[in-house]
Amino acid sequence: MTGMMDMVVHFSEREIILFSFWKTGTLSGMAVSMLITFLLCILYEAVKGFRLFLAYCHLKESRASNRSSSPLTDSRGDLASQDSLPFAPILQIAGRVFSGFRLVQAALFGVQSLLAYVLMLIVMTFNGNLILSVVLGESVGYLLFTGTPFLDAYVLDCC
Template sequence: MLTHFVLLLSEGIHGNGARPLDNHTMELHFGNREIILFRFWKSGSALGMLASVIIVILLCVLFEGIKAFRLFLRNMYSENCLLPCSAGNKLWCSGRFSNQTIYRIGQTLLYTAQIALAYTIILILVTFNVYLLIAVVLGEAVGYFIFFNENFPTSGATSSHSYLQSCSSF
């Protein structure tokens, strides 16, 4: 019984003799030849890897931009949700839906895009390529530098939704 189990482990789960991780080692490496997310996104040379690094940096900057835009909208909404409807406050005073419903739909769509980008970035990191790892760190840093500063209000950005309690209900 034990020898049968050891034989199964040595042949792999599917019985074809290949171990599941033969083509992909789970250690950091500096390779130029990488399949990133999909088979059509290949970096077969140093130039291909450079293009992939630039794309990853841009994805990370976009991720930080969406996060900052959600915070900007939250702050704009919390300032305007208590104002009476007037000519200067038309954005939050549309007739068919309440202002909170429109706000929440927009925040939900932006959050969905933010989470999709976050998981995409995580899957890029799973390639264990050092160049792509550096691109993610650099892209997040550049995005943070561009979109956030000490004057940007970020308190309670991701966990507190108390600002909604003062606004109109659904």
């Protein structure tokens, strides 16, 4: 290579992947890089599956609490009217936006997005070996952690 990146799919052992310190020059180096890429894909699908699992548990919990609560009381069992507090709607909105569930979901979504961009940049090396490891890793990760198209409908993908 003359410092230029190949813009066609190639199967070379010599590659710079994401960072200048992540270089391959041998077959064993490429194999280790493919394994790392494969594991990153599985981690991506694990985070996505964990978000799905948390959303499903939260949905079941909220449905159960909606059935058990009385329409005359709020979630804390308070009989006080919320109209008596002028800032009650703001507190309700802030409580929903900054709930523990939403904060965990946002953090996991950030990790999932970071992994997605890293994998996209690995594919953009145009190295066929790495592209195959991404495809295989995503397939195995999907099989392990999601595996059902019906469950996919509950979680919006970041990509």
